[in-house]
Amino acid sequence: MSKTRLSKSARRDERTAYLLILPFVLAFAVFKLYPMLYGILVSFWKRNSLRTRASTDFAGLENYITAVKTSTVWTSFLHSIIFSVIYVVLVMILGFIIAVLFNKKFKGRTAVRTMFYMPYVTNMIAVGIVFKYMLNPTHGPVNALWRVFGSTGPQWFNSPMLALPTATVIAVWAALAFVIITILAALQDVPEELFEVAEIEGAGRMQRIRYVILPMIAPTLFMLLTICIINSFRNYTTIVALTNGGPGTASRVLSLQIYEDAFTYSKYGVASAEGVLFAAFIIAVNAIVSKVRSRCLERL
Amino acid sequence: MPGKTIEKKNIGHQVFTVVMWAVGILMVMPFVMMVVISFRTQGEAYDPIFAPFTPILRNYEQVLGHVNFLDWYGNTFKTVIITILIRLAVTLPASYAFSRIQFRGSRLIMAVLMATLMVPGETTMVPRYLYFSNIHLLDSIWVIILPEISEVFYLMLMSEFFRSIPEDLSEAAKIDGLGHLKILLTIFIPLSGPAIATTVLFSFINIWNNFLDPYLFISSIDHQLITPALRFFQGRGGADVPVQLAGASVATIPIIILFIFTQKYFVAGVSSSGIKG
Numbered sequence: 366m367s368k369t370r371l372s373k374s375a376r377r378d379e380r381t382a383y384l385l386i387l388p389f390v391l392a393f394a395v396f397k398l399y400p401m402l403y404g405i406l407v408s409f410w411k412r413n414s415l416r417t418r419a420s421t422d423f424a425g426l427e428n429y430i431t432a433v434k435t436s437t438v439w440t441s442f443l444h445s446i447i448f449s450v451i452y453v454v455l456v457m458i459l460g461f462i463i464a465v466l467f468n469k470k471f472k473g474r475t476a477v478r479t480m481f482y483m484p485y486v487t488n489m490i491a492v493g494i495v496f497k498y499m500l501n502p503t504h505g506p507v508n509a510l511w512r513v514f515g516s517t518g519p520q521w522f523n524s525p526m527l528a529l530p531t532a533t534v535i536a537v538w539a540a541l542a543f544v545i546i547t548i549l550a551a552l553q554d555v556p557e558e559l560f561e562v563a564e565i566e567g568a569g570r571m572q573r574i575r576y577v578i579l580p581m582i583a584p585t586l587f588m589l590l591t592i593c594i595i596n597s598f599r600n601y602t603t604i605v606a607l608t609n610g611g612p613g614t615a616s617r618v619l620s621l622q623i624y625e626d627a628f629t630y631s632k633y634g635v636a637s638a639e640g641v642l643f644a645a646f647i648i649a650v651n652a653i654v655s656k657v658r659s660r661c662l663e664r665l
Numbered sequence: 666m667p668g669k670t671i672e673k674k675n676i677g678h679q680v681f682t683v684v685m686w687a688v689g690i691l692m693v694m695p696f697v698m699m700v701v702i703s704f705r706t707q708g709e710a711y712d713p714i715f716a717p718f719t720p721i722l723r724n725y726e727q728v729l730g731h732v733n734f735l736d737w738y739g740n741t742f743k744t745v746i747i748t749i750l751i752r753l754a755v756t757l758p759a760s761y762a763f764s765r766i767q768f769r770g771s772r773l774i775m776a777v778l779m780a781t782l783m784v785p786g787e788t789t790m791v792p793r794y795l796y797f798s799n800i801h802l803l804d805s806i807w808v809i810i811l812p813e814i815s816e817v818f819y820l821m822l823m824s825e826f827f828r829s830i831p832e833d834l835s836e837a838a839k840i841d842g843l844g845h846l847k848i849l850l851t852i853f854i855p856l857s858g859p860a861i862a863t864t865v866l867f868s869f870i871n872i873w874n875n876f877l878d879p880y881l882f883i884s885s886i887d888h889q890l891i892t893p894a895l896r897f898f899q900g901r902g903g904a905d906v907p908v909q910l911a912g913a914s915v916a917t918i919p920i921i922i923l924f925i926f927t928q929k930y931f932v933a934g935v936s937s938s939g940i941k942g
Contacts, residue, residue, distance in 0.1 A: 550936030
């Protein structure tokens with residue numbers, strides 16, 4: 366085959382490839398990528414009232430300055446961080462433990478697995494309705510445990526201290542399946558012989574986890590960590606369904622602040638600036654995680 | 666002596682089995698409560714879960730009898746079906762190109778696509794709202810469908826699946842003179858049943874459960890989808906607890922039944938997204 370013919374067919378292949386990806390890429394550019402970039406534009410425009418909703422007057426850094434000078438932005442950011450930390454720690458640790466346990470055979474394992482996976486396919490609004498019923502402090506079935514001892518028990522969503530952690534734990538309950546399924550799949554790729562060798566060498570259960578399982582599935586765990594961190598900031602629905610940011614502003618996370626600034630006060634410019642900063646923060650956290658990942662995986 | 670250790674191991678294993686079942690039942694307790702209480706009167710709502718009662722259908726009559734109930738279910742099904750069809754039509758060819766053809770810019774395009782996965786919809790709700798308002802997309806199911814058709818997750822899922830199809834198959838077809846489109850249509854798509862099933866299942870669950878987008882972009886009550894519509898049974902002046910729980914059941918049970926029968930594809934989808942994503 367001559368060189369020119371090869372490159373000719375390669376060029377034809379290339380043209381076909383562009384045609385094949387065109388619909389996807391076009392839809393992506395118009396409905397996904399452009400709105401993201403548009404957010405950066407809006408964050409530099411003077412659009413902070415209903416009247417100036419379509420304004421394209423350049424505002425400089427005004428919106429960003431307003432955003433970082435607003436104290437509720439910082440408290441809601443702090444709430445987002447608290448939510449995220451509790452969520453990531455719990456979902457990763459519990460998911461890992463449960464996956465390791467599910468890797469052992471027992472009677473009815475498939476049925477029990479289904480039970481653990483069910484919350485994952487349930488919508489958060491329905492979850493909110495059920496948990497608000499269950500955690501009703503005066504009549505609810507959960508606080509019945511406390512009523513037996515004559516106490517009223519925790520106030521859950523009515524308590525400024527407990528509202529946010531309670532909502533986070535429910536988010537963990539709903540998301541656990543994702544971590545369990547992913548780790549289980551990774552565990553199934555760990556060669557059986559490794560466990561046998563470890564057993565012959567007299568490794569205990571903890572040692573087996575530390576020296577056999579963890580190094581083998583470390584790449585999966587880091588991948589999960591990244592995804593869980595991103596998901597921990599996708600919490601608007603969870604918070605709206607469970608606490609709506611309350612009591613007062615005790616569980617108001619950054620996404621609620623953005624929503625309110627934009628759709629209650631029509632401060633589209635400021636809200637967009639908050640969105641840009643929020644996205645930049647999430648990307649920065651992930652950059653750090655990927656640094657840590659490459660360093661950790663090198664060492665293994 | 667060895668007999669004794671085996672016995673000990675057995676007891677340990679039985680305890681383990683019981684504990685796993687107990688925790689599993691605890692995990693699904695909210696669903697049990699949801700369904701049980703949805704058949705009670707308001708007065709019985711907070712009676713102990715195992716207390717005897719006469720089941721009533723009044724709560725379901727109230728939910729299903731809502732003037733807009735059929736609209737919400739209909740809109741949701743319409744959105745799900747149209748999204749799945751366009752999504753497959755767009756994603757299958759793109760996945761084929763990314764996994765089987767070498768072309769300039771493929772890495773760059775893929776990198777841009779993947780990077781956007783890091784940006785949660787929460788951070789871009791304002792510009793999306795303004796933009797969709799500018800292009801007159803608000804308040805129709807198309808404001809949900811159009812952004813959904815190019816989800817990178819499904820592109821990765823499908824590309825990963827296509828990469829697992831043996832190279833020889835497409836090479837043989839090429840020698841026979843088949844073009845890429847023919848190869849995609851006659852070889853790849855017929856082989857990708859499992860990946861298509863996973864896509865359909867995930868699309869169904871995700872769009873059905875989506876709250877943020879329809880809540881933000883759809884304002885008319887009769888254009889709303891089922892999950893955000895659940896809010897109409899809640900809050901000030903909303904219905905009583907058993908009616909709310911009946912609403913929650915109606916919005917949840919179809920998905921759970923679908924999930925129980927298709928778990929295999931569901932698990933395959935989650936694990937491939939986690940490991941290779």
